[in-house]
Amino acid sequence: MTNKLLRATVLNVCLASVALTAAAQSSPTLKKITENGTIGLGHRESSIPxxxxxxxxxVVGYSHELMLKVVEAIKADLKxxxxxxxxxxxTSQNRIPLxxxxxxxxxxxxxxxxKERAKQVAFSTSIFIVGTRLMTRKDSGIKDFADLKGKNVVVTAxxxxxxxxxxxxxxxxxxxSIISAKDHGESFLTLETGRAAAFMLDDALLYGEKAKAKKADDWAVVGKPMSFEPYGCMMRKGDPAFKKLVDEALTxxxxxxxxAKIYAKWFQQPIPPKGLNLNWPLSDTNAALFKAPTDKTMD
Structure with a gap:
């Protein structure tokens, strides 16, 4: 290699290093990731799908695949x-502290x-919108929240x-009598074993629990949604550069x-572990979100 070519190579390496340093230094999170050579991704253990x-x-699922899309963008940005x-x-209890x-x-x-959580962490552009409803046995007689009077109801803590x-x-x-279980799997087990008459959770997650039940046809998701809620990806507050990168990748x-293709894979096709299909078409609310992504909270 000639001296001229060697100098040019060294210069290019230095310029790339400077650019990388600048990208990382614009964001505390990217700087941390660069220094460690690792990105920590939080995932759930039983939030099907x-x-x-x-x-x-x-680890699999709709949200997880979208998170990996963000990781691709982070790798590209940091080179x-x-x-x-x-x-x-x-878990639901330790995710914010972690x-x-x-x-x-x-x-x-x-x-x-x-709004309560947004005081502690930053949220990305929303990735999904759900309604909070109930799951119960088809023959329980429970059709809505008004039918829960005097009954045991389980929720995930x-x-x-x-x-x-x-x-x-x-x-x-x-x-x-409200029972708090440690995760969604334990909540459904409480329902399945008759210790609770109903299980309240986001409707998409209830369909996920129904899909993995021993006898899925025994269960029904019922009730007018008590709320509509947007799911987002969490990150630390005070890092607008990192949030911008995450939001751009999701958008x-x-x-x-x-x-929409990822949605179809997890909500309209057989999924592991049992190869069951949730058979849940894309809602108008989520179709609108895909067309005009937003990080707006709904309360």
Whole structure:
């Protein structure tokens, strides 16, 4: 190699290094990721079909695939194609603390973007909009929230459904006994074994639990939604450059039609672990979100 060519090569390497440093330094999160060579991704263990373990203990799901689209954008922005991924399982109760303390850089699962949580973390462009409803046995006689008077009802601890149901129970003087389970799987088990007459959660997640039930046809999702809630990906507050990168990647996936294809894969085709199909067409609300992505909260 000639001296001239060597100098040019060194110069190009230096310029690339400067550009990378500038990109990372514009964002505390990108700087952390660059220094560690790793991005921490928060995922759920049983939020079917958004983020969960399949029968091979691999993390899969609608939200997880969208999060990987964001990772592709981060790798491109940092010019780090070999960036390592650290998958961190989270629960409804610890997901926010793990984002805040830096264990997780990005969490995409089934987390509602609401004003209370937005005081603690930043939310991306919404990735899905759900309604909070009930699941019960088809022959239970329960059709809506008014039918829960005096009954045992299970919720997953730390969810917006738990907060909404406790508020409703107090305001309506329904006399419900509300059971808090550690995750959605335990909540459904509480319902399935007869310890609760109904299970309140986001409708999409209820359909996911129904799909993996021993006898899916025994169960029905009922009731007028108590609320409509947008799911978003969480990240630390005070990092607008990182949020911009995340939002741009998600928006691209939505308006390009990629998100609709990912939706069809997880909501309209057989999914693991049992190869069951949720058979849930794209709602008008989510179709509108894909056309005009927004990070607006609904409360």
């Amino acid at each position: 958004f983020s969960y373990y399949d029968d091979k203990q691999q 780090k194609p070999s960036l390592a991924i650290k998958l961190v399982p989270v 984002v805040i303390n830096g264990t997780v850089d990005l969490e995409c699962g089934s987390t509602t973007n609401n 730390g969810t917006t459904s738990e907060r909404l149901l406790r508020k409703f129970n107090e305001a309506s003087k329904s006399g419900m 691209k996936a939505m308006v390009s039609g990629e998100a």
